[in-house]
Amino acid sequence: MKWFRLLAALVVLVPAIAAQAADWPDKPVRMVVPFGAGATADIMARIVADKLAAAIGQPVVVENRTGAGGNVGAALVARSDPDGYTLLLSGSPTHSVGPHLFKKLNYEPMKDVPPVAMIAAGTNLLVVKPSLPVKSVKDLVALARSKSEQLTYSSAGIGTSGHLAAELLQKASGVVMRHVPFRSGAEAVTAVMSGEVDFMFFTLPALMQQVEAGKLRAIAVTSLTRSRLLPNIPTVAEEGYPGFEALAWYAVFAPRGTPAAITARVGGEIKKILAMPDIEEKMLKLGVEPDYMNAEELTRYIEADSKKWGELIKQAGIAAN
Template structure:
């Protein structure tokens, strides 16, 4: 056989391989669902929609956001756990379902870390402690003093049991030795509206949801739940500064997938998320959300959760926090 014919056959074989590969297609070949474990309008929802827009442009298929709130995020997480592991459904969630929920909800029908393992972390965010302007307190110290005078009478709202806002309240109760009643709502906007309406005394919530209300004089900000002050509200002290060193309660957000989802899909999605969160436009969007870009790959996020989860378990056990 001549060298020319050998080259021709080799080229034909290579072309056939390329054609066959194209026939199978590279992920994604059809629309991808992003199930958000919280309601519309919250930080996770806005984050998911921003990611969906970027991923649609980058990967050439629509990324469709679907909200599934309830049970501290576990309704959405359980739905994804039961979904086909084909690379076309992912969960947008974080600390409520993977660091906290397993210790609050004793009868979960799935194991979050086993059945919906990590793909990537996207961002972290502190909460802002805000109170009803009718509440006669101007600082954390005054709030603690009032709670001690009126044990069990003060209330705080959250977007559901197991959310960072819920656990921030539990942490403050534990560290300050006070009792305030947790009032969970189905969505974040409902939790904030409850404080605005005077139905609850306070909430620990993400900055974009409450900072405009603070600036308008409709809510009063007492502290942030991060270990350092935030550039979004530099004049607001941390709870640690208010006399509770070591206090830190952050919300974090990431993507998760049904167990055994093809690595082609999860690896490519993770790589795209890494690229997206480093883009100046996305960084700006995250800052407006009161969050900071913080990418971790699947292995790094799993390691983070393995460290974070026992911390919340210890707090839940010590404080007696329940899923309500």
């Protein structure tokens, strides 16, 4: 009898889900960004939301829900109805790094908020204070080795992409440098410019103006290939550390159970959006490059990314406050 009742329930449920997917969307869609207004993810969400709204014929409203390194917003989406009317635009903080930084999360990122599509990825830039006598990664590592843990680097906080990139360089080179975390990226940048701290890894948009003004010296990017925005700056990999990569990537996710027809539609529209010339131009200005992956490809990518950062975080003993 239990099996009969279950079968009967499925007979009713499946057509209902199919009808729901066929009618989607018949009201505005919410795109949650778990970071503050003005952050790269926020600006990107608004760019994508405008195009997605035009494609689906309904408004796509960006909503910022900050806190706990992105986990507040991600948890909100995890608890949302899986009806296609709530999406998440996030990246490594919630799906690759956060699960290893925080002792306990009230949701399982890949299970409760699975991937829909990759949007873009951006490199970090390694910069040093102008007075530091280094012009390459090799110089920096040599200086760090000679100073015996005295060289310092700043970041926007524990577990941020800049912090982890520096930890990855320490692991690859075998040298030890001292981390000086700040409450914000702006403070971390200012600390290097003033000479209070020796160097840092950070996103391109936050550093380009200071580099062009000579207030910071750029010596490497953390992507596997050179950035189109800085073609004359070598990669860390080129400087003797093959495979070195530390990217900030951005993707769309949806609550578990969202009908496959809806997530496929969203993913398909995102692929079309990323092929638009004006979108590429806007993203390059943000310091990122369009990098589409479908749900299956993105799942594999995140699994590998999570394993990489998880091992580093465990080895380095990093934990969120």
